[in-house]
Amino acid sequence: MGREFWNAVEENPIIAAVKCMDDLEQCCKLEDIRVVFILFGDICSIGDIVKKIKAAGKLAMVHVDLIVGLSPREIAIEYLKNNTDADGIITTKPALIKKAKELSLYTVLRYFLLDSMAYENIFTQQHTVHPDFIEVLPGAMPKVIQKLCSEIKVPVIAGGLIIDKESVMGALSAGATAVSSTNHNVWKL
Incomplete structure (x- = not known):
């Protein structure tokens, strides 16, 4: 697993998830935020978005499924590796x-836990895909997170509906290694 990514999450288990330029500007001002999940942008702007995050001394994780103009194919990963930081x-x-x-990039495999079939999918895929972390959404499900963390070896990030200190503490107490949130107040906890 990528040590730098792991160390950054250990230093501060709150990950800023940004969905617009205002979010980006706000999280870059927060010294304690170490990791940023980029949930917006396009093929023309992603390089500059990443550059701003890196200039603020933070790790930049690009949600490739949400970047306009990137195809859901392996060539998109090569593009990010060769054309951004x-x-x-x-x-x-x-x-x-x-x-x-x-390509030696850090990885987060995101799952939407809509039902028990989606939950079981995690177990099926964990033996063929070895991400550094998995992210489960919604993250405000302490019982489900606790069960998942006890059954898999990959560290878990809880994301989605993490809106206050109670939801952060619930996810972390259940065994999540970190939480991701778009909520500016959560970033400041």
Whole structure:
């Protein structure tokens, strides 16, 4: 697992997830935020977005599924590696995780836990895909997170609906290594 990514999450388990330029500006001013999940942008702007995050001394993780103009194929990962200073990727696509690992990028495999079938998918894929972290959404489900953390070896990030100190503490107490949130107040906890 990527030590720098792990160390940054250990230093501060709150990850800023940014969905617009205002979010980006706000999180870059917060010294304690160490990792930023980029949830917006396009093929023309992603390099500059990453550059701002890196200039603020933070790790930049690009959610490749949400970047306009990037295809959901391995070539998109090569593009990010060759044309930005991104530290890693977030995706729901296992094939993109494999490619990113080959290119020595940090990886987060995102799962939407909509039902028990989605939950079981994590176990099926954990033996073929080896992300640095998995992110589960919604993250405000302490019982589910606790069960998941006890059954898999990959560290868990809880994201989605993390809106206050109670939801942060609930996820972390349940065993999540970190939380990601778009909520500016959560970033300041």
